[in-house]
Structures are given as C-alpha cells and as structure tokens.
Amino acid sequence: MELRNGTAIITGGGKGIGKAAALKLAESGVHLGLIARSSADLEALREQLTSEFGTKVFIASADISKKDEAEKAVRSLVEQLGSLSILINNAGIAKFGTLAEMEPTEWEQIIQTNVMGTYYVTRAALPTMLEQQSGSIINIASTAGERGFATGSAYCASKFAVMGMTEALMQEVRKSNIRVTALTPSTVNTELAVKAGLKIGDEDRMMQPEDVADLIMATLQLPPRVFVKTAGIWTTNPQ
Ligand SMILES: NC(=O)c1ccc[n+]([C@@H]2O[C@H](COP(=O)([O-])OP(=O)(O)OC[C@H]3O[C@@H](n4cnc5c(N)ncnc54)[C@H](OP(=O)(O)O)[C@@H]3O)[C@@H](O)[C@H]2O)c1
Known part of the structure; x- marks a missing residue:
C-alpha cells in the first residue's frame, strides 16, 4: 500500500517507539500529527522532520489520560491534516511492583493512560x-498483554485491556475498511524500559525502537485488503 501523502497521528510521538515511527513515516512522505505531554520533545522532532523530509508536521501537547485534552488534541490535528489515514496509539507508561505494594494512584494512572x-x-x-x-x-x-508476570499487575491489566479493545474494535470496523492491529513487543531499549528497571543488557543485541517502527511500516504497507491482527516482535538473543 502506498503511504506517500497519507496522514498519521502518533500518540507518544516525542520519544522512543513513537519518535522512531514518526521518522520512518515522514521519510515515506506521510504528514504527521504528534501528541505528547512534553512540547519540547515535539518541537525538536517537528524541526528535524520538516528539515529532513519536508513533510507537514503538526504537534499537540496534551495528556491523553484526560478525556478533554485527548479529544481536543485529536480534533485539532485531524483538522490541520485534513484527513486521517493512520492512527498509532503508542503513548503509554509503565511501573512495576507487587499488587500489594503498588499505590492505588499508581495503578489508576497506568490504567487511565494506557x-x-x-x-x-x-x-x-x-x-x-x-x-x-x-x-x-x-x-x-x-x-x-499476552501473559502476566509478578510485579506487572497494573501494566499487564492495562495491556490485556488494550488487546481486548483492539480485537473488539477490529470486529466493529473491518466492514468499513478500517484495519485495526495490536503489536506486542517484548522489551525495547527506550526510556520507559530503563526507568521501569527492565533488563536491557547488551544494547547492541537489544531490540531498538527503530525495529518496532520497521514492523509498524511493514504492517501499514500491506495491501488494504489484508491486515495484521496481532504480531509480536522479540529480541533474538538478549544477554
Ligand atoms: N519499551 C518497552 O520495553 C516496551 C515494550 C512493549 C511495549 N511498549 C509500549 O510501547 C509504547 C511506547 O513506549 P516507549 O518504550 O517508546 O516509551 P517512552 O520512550 O517512554 O515514550 C513514551 C511516549 O509516550 C508519551 N506519553 C506518556 N504518557 C502520556 C500521556 N499521558 N499523554 C500523552 N503522551 C504520553 C511520552 O511523552 P511525554 O512524557 O512527554 O508525555 C513519550 O513521548 C508504550 O505503550 C509502551 O507500553 C514498550
């Protein structure tokens, strides 16, 4: 499928996987709407993308865990883009701890965001x-979102919910030619993983955000008559 001159919104487009996806989409000629809370990240990336690739880049600083902010950001980006061919729901947070130890406010924030x-x-x-x-x-x-592990109750609950929401929405909208996909990476070398204390090990062997972005691009480039329902991507040989 030809992506050039398409339009995409990426949540969490300021760093990590979202930023890597923004770079690859812009390189393919897709105009972008980027959402994150930090406007500094978004402004720096807009500068880079417009100068390197010449695509249109609109940004919205918003907290997607807040309904009004999320809606306002999406509406304004869609209006500026003039259409919407791609939505990448990527923004997310992680925090690990036993169910007994984690504070209800931390649990709630993970569910509210993810x-x-x-x-x-x-x-x-x-x-x-x-x-x-x-x-x-x-x-x-x-x-x-596929298997639970000790200290992951909040994050696993949130990602299992995303998997269920994805599959249900897919069944609702496939008859409208809308393709809905869930991607399930294992640990990726990003700020989220480092801050959450996930094992990164040998960085050269570790999955990078660009690898997930490559899977996103491959998924999008399939002919419109088919879609990837779910796909995992793992580090081959983590150390
Ligand atoms: N890294 C991994 O090991 C891994 C593995 C599997 C799946 N994932 C998933 O991949 C996605 C991206 O993660 P990442 O590793 O790339 O994380 P990251 O480097 O921390 O980037 C997360 C992005 O999301 C934004 N964000 C977070 N909360 C937000 C909110 N409430 N409203 C708007 N934007 C928000 C962040 O920007 P601001 O902080 O400026 O808002 C940032 O741009 C997440 O859904 C994560 O669960 C990650």
Whole structure:
C-alpha cells in the first residue's frame, strides 16, 4: 500500500517507539500529527522532520489520560491534516511492583493512560476514518498483554485491556475498511524500559525502537485488503 501523502497521528510521538515511527513515516512522505505531554520533545522532532523530509508536521501537547485534552488534541490535528489515514496509539507508561505494594494512584494512572487514553484518542479519531471508509489503527500493546508476570499487575491489566479493545474494535470496523492491529513487543531499549528497571543488557543485541517502527511500516504497507491482527516482535538473543 502506498503511504506517500497519507496522514498519521502518533500518540507518544516525542520519544522512543513513537519518535522512531514518526521518522520512518515522514521519510515515506506521510504528514504527521504528534501528541505528547512534553512540547519540547515535539518541537525538536517537528524541526528535524520538516528539515529532513519536508513533510507537514503538526504537534499537540496534551495528556491523553484526560478525556478533554485527548479529544481536543485529536480534533485539532485531524483538522490541520485534513484527513486521517493512520492512527498509532503508542503513548503509554509503565511501573512495576507487587499488587500489594503498588499505590492505588499508581495503578489508576497506568490504567487511565494506557487504557482510557487509548480509548479517548481512538474515539475522537474514529468518525473521520468511518466517514472516509478507510484507515489503519495500530495499538502498541506488549507481551505484557499476552501473559502476566509478578510485579506487572497494573501494566499487564492495562495491556490485556488494550488487546481486548483492539480485537473488539477490529470486529466493529473491518466492514468499513478500517484495519485495526495490536503489536506486542517484548522489551525495547527506550526510556520507559530503563526507568521501569527492565533488563536491557547488551544494547547492541537489544531490540531498538527503530525495529518496532520497521514492523509498524511493514504492517501499514500491506495491501488494504489484508491486515495484521496481532504480531509480536522479540529480541533474538538478549544477554
Ligand atoms: N519499551 C518497552 O520495553 C516496551 C515494550 C512493549 C511495549 N511498549 C509500549 O510501547 C509504547 C511506547 O513506549 P516507549 O518504550 O517508546 O516509551 P517512552 O520512550 O517512554 O515514550 C513514551 C511516549 O509516550 C508519551 N506519553 C506518556 N504518557 C502520556 C500521556 N499521558 N499523554 C500523552 N503522551 C504520553 C511520552 O511523552 P511525554 O512524557 O512527554 O508525555 C513519550 O513521548 C508504550 O505503550 C509502551 O507500553 C514498550
């Protein structure tokens, strides 16, 4: 599928996997709307993308865990882009600790960002795709959305929810030619992984955000008659 001159919104587009996806999409000629809380990250990336690739880049500093902010950001980006061919629900947070030890506020923030944020953004973007009768939605879930592990109760609950939401939405909108995909990376060498204390090991062998971005691009480039339902991507030989 030809991506050039398409339009994409990426949540968490300021760093990590979202930034890597923004770079690859811009290189392919896709115009972008980027959402994150830090406007400094977004402004720096907009500068880089417009000078390197000449694509249009619009930014919205917003906290997707807040319904009104998420909706306002999506509406303004769709209006500036003029259409929406791709939505990448990537923004997410992680924190690990036993269920007994973690504070309810920490648990709530993970669910509110990873689950409710994904829902608010998708709900705001969907009318445009339904009107177009086309579009691709990629939700960045995790291996934590496929299996539970000790200290991962909040993060696993959030990513299992993303997997369920993705599959249910897929069944709702595939008849409108909208493709909905869940990707489930294992640990990726990003700030999120480092801050959450995940084992990175030998950085050269470790999965990089660009590797996940390559999977995103491969998923999007499939002919419109097919879509990837779910796909995992793992480090081959972590140390
Ligand atoms: N790294 C891994 O090992 C790994 C593995 C599997 C899946 N994932 C998933 O991949 C996604 C991206 O993670 P990453 O590793 O690339 O993380 P990252 O480097 O920490 O980047 C996360 C991005 O999301 C944004 N973000 C976080 N909370 C937000 C909020 N409430 N509203 C708006 N933007 C928000 C951050 O910007 P601001 O802080 O400026 O808002 C940042 O741009 C997440 O959903 C994560 O769960 C990561």
